[in-house]
Amino acid sequence: MNIDKSIRTSRPRLFRLQVGLRHILLLTLCVGAWVANWTNQSQIAKLKPRLATLQKLAPELIVSDPSRIAIVLLDSKWYSELRWDVYVPSSNFQLCLAARDIAESGYPDQYENVLLPKGRYELQIQEVSQTDGFRIRVTQNEESLLDIAETPTFGSNGSSSFIRTGPSLQFDGLTEIDLLRRRFMVPVPGSPGSSRTTIGPTKGVLLWIKPN
């Protein structure tokens, strides 16, 4: 009888001990996984603003979707120059430059253009006022892509500009993408030396990417 009693009481104890170990093991894994997640999340919270600061300091092109155009404005290396890093997903796009009839939106009929085959480009636009004229040049690695020569007084009245800035962005490329839209002011009649913005099309610099 004594033997039977001891068997009856020892079995549940053994069972409880085995289950307890499994629970402890699972609990340890569970705590480990969630602590790892919490540690990662707190580091991500610190890394994100650091990356944002660095991206502002040294903009870089990010192509997350290779089927879309990507554009980022780079650091200027001269006062009258702007540079963009551009990724073009196919040969269906052209780079266009105009200096006249530039409205607040829309595109002029007269413009210079060049086909942009699929690839990555470091585009640079320079606006140089020289004694013999005003020159607008778009280059890619020192090679001239587009060039417009204007009169020496062109652009002497100040301007208002839209410049494609900000972080690296992607576009589907179904419509035109402005890189630079600068609209020169016009002289105020009867007030020498004064100029004002105008509503209608005016002289300026318009650089844009257009689907074929």
Next chain:
Amino acid sequence: MANLWSRTVSFVLLTITLIGGYFAWQSGQERAALLSQIARIEKRIGSFPIVDPTLVHVRAIDTQQPLEFAWRIYLPAHFKMTNAQTFDPSGTNYYHYSGSEPSEFIARVILREHNGSMECYTSFNFSSGVSSTQNPLHLIAIREQWEHLHIEQLGKPELAKFQPNEEMPLLRISLPSELFESLKLKHKDSKSQSMTEDLLQIRFVKRAP
């Protein structure tokens, strides 16, 4: 009954563990991607530990171009200072800056010859502009004697740290004495005679209260 309870607890713990493991894996991937992007940018512009946020930190960036200089600069909060730029011996330009928030930016100094002048483009977060000189000695020294010039650039090779009210040269490009004298002998025009050995000096100076 006990067996059922035990299995239920195990199942719940296993489920929470798997969910936690998935989130940990996902956040680990995100963290690794962020670290790799940071490493890629810091490879270009250098890592920049802010040791003491009350100090100005300056580290030179290697531009790989002879006439181009760049720095990564950290300015502490409530920074009030003046940047003095002397390119043409006829005068010094002063640029004042103050900000309530700390700021970090890339400063650039680039020299170019344009239409018979030597131009110096400076870009800081608080100002940018171009100075130019037609001094023949300047032109010849920069165009033909570049490799013989003395160039002192702050933050190269070590990170420079200093108090906001401390005077500190950022860039000094000067002619060695012998070269300066020999160039002066060759170019006896009044502009060259008024020149000093310094071709370009950019420095942080104390701001008047």
